[in-house]
Amino acid sequence: MKIIKTIEEMKSISRDIYFDKKTMGLVPTMGYLHEGHKSLIAKAKEDNDLVVVSIFVNPTQFAPEEDLENYPRDLQRDAKICEELKVDYIFHPKEGDMYRENFSTFVVPGENMTDIMCGVTRPAHFKGVCTVLTKIFNIVSPQKAYFGEKDIQQLAIVKRMVEDMNFDIDIVGCPIVREDDGLAKSSRNTYLDSSQRKAATILRKSILRAKEMIDSGEKDAIRVQASIIEMIEEEPLAKIDYIEILDFETFERLKIIQKRTLISMAVYIGKTRLIDNMVIDLND
């Protein structure tokens, strides 16, 4: 495995791989790899001749008051994980190379996809995500790129961007990886102390309760949402950011549970903001 630190070297390697007609899978990350990332890498290894993991804590997707400085970083540990998973290249560019002097162009997703869920409190977040991914896609030229279904809004926005911009890249969504007690894996889980860690299970539990209600025949989205809110509000360490029940394709808010319904939430546990979701297919 090789760690590539310059854009030029990465471009040159990508070109060679492309001319060799080998397939390349990209797993874009901000590092501090956990089981979620590992599952993306494993899927990428299955599907492609070569795998590139990009590790770049992207400043343009953080708001000024967000945790850019405190975002956990450990390249040595990440490199070890990638080595074990037989990743071929880590692309780890410098911030000053990715955002050079006079940088001013951004890729901006449509408001219809960003003015709900995580976009409400993080208005410029997905603009930063789309911008850095456009750059990384152009540098790495992968055939496929892998994203977790945990950030379901990001997955939908990236798919839309790739279609809109005519990138020749297949965006592959991978299932959420969970701890034994159901908490979705995340770098941010390291911020939680032990009582917070226990409280954090409320996200998954409230979604499972909602699924039970729907499985038992409940069709009223407002009643399902109310049950989730009630359950989370009973947890003193939890504070709801949003609970949404949406059409999975269009992100429109639902009154009636329908064929493909997305239950999506963000909840603060202490100061740590956690997200989780489930797509409920009534044909299941």
Added chain:
Amino acid sequence: MKIIKTIEEMKSISRDIYFDKKTMGLVPTMGYLHEGHKSLIAKAKEDNDLVVVSIFVNPTQFAPEEDLENYPRDLQRDAKICEELKVDYIFHPKEGDMYRENFSTFVVPGENMTDIMCGVTRPAHFKGVCTVLTKIFNIVSPQKAYFGEKDIQQLAIVKRMVEDMNFDIDIVGCPIVREDDGLAKSSRNTYLDSSQRKAATILRKSILRAKEMIDSGEKDAIRVQASIIEMIEEEPLAKIDYIEILDFETFERLKIIQKRTLISMAVYIGKTRLIDNMVIDLND
């Protein structure tokens, strides 16, 4: 020469050319080709194994009140010109294929580059230009793309976008092509009646007068600008949109003429908006 009308066919041809390690030059146009375009195509033929001319009247760079519907179109005539110039492919996609249902992602250049000159009266214009070019670049994958220096602001914005987004494309600027009386060639010149056509020479004349002043030692940008304004205002059919005297690199407004000074203007002749510019290098 072949006219390609679908994105998929163009992508497939581009891939084959890339694997053959042949170089491809792109001349992006909105059609109704004139001498200006011909000079870009000639330069592209010189530099590359193969040349693609894209012809697409891009709706996202027109404002609702602008002349999208009346923009001149004549594919048969354009095809004949391209044939004569030994163009290899015309890429002529359908509007509905370029902007499919639910299209919502845009590439947005920085305000510092768009809030002056043509951007003032056409605030979304360069957003449309950057968006469609990102799409065409991804579909055609050229090594080089050719732009006229007539739209000097577009050239600067596209160069910035290509650098910011890490496209592997060399943006080549080509000199303005003019009629015998100095009028810069443009598709819009066909809108002019004979008295307007005569009046339109005032753009070039006023720039040449400004150059004379500077050559004679004038350093005061305001005085140079005033001379241009005075000359154009004497022409009854002309109405100034803007006259700018700028630093060529940063687009900052100048008080003192300096090393590389950009004189740039947009002037209405009747209802037709014409642009022209000159970069004055004091080392000349």
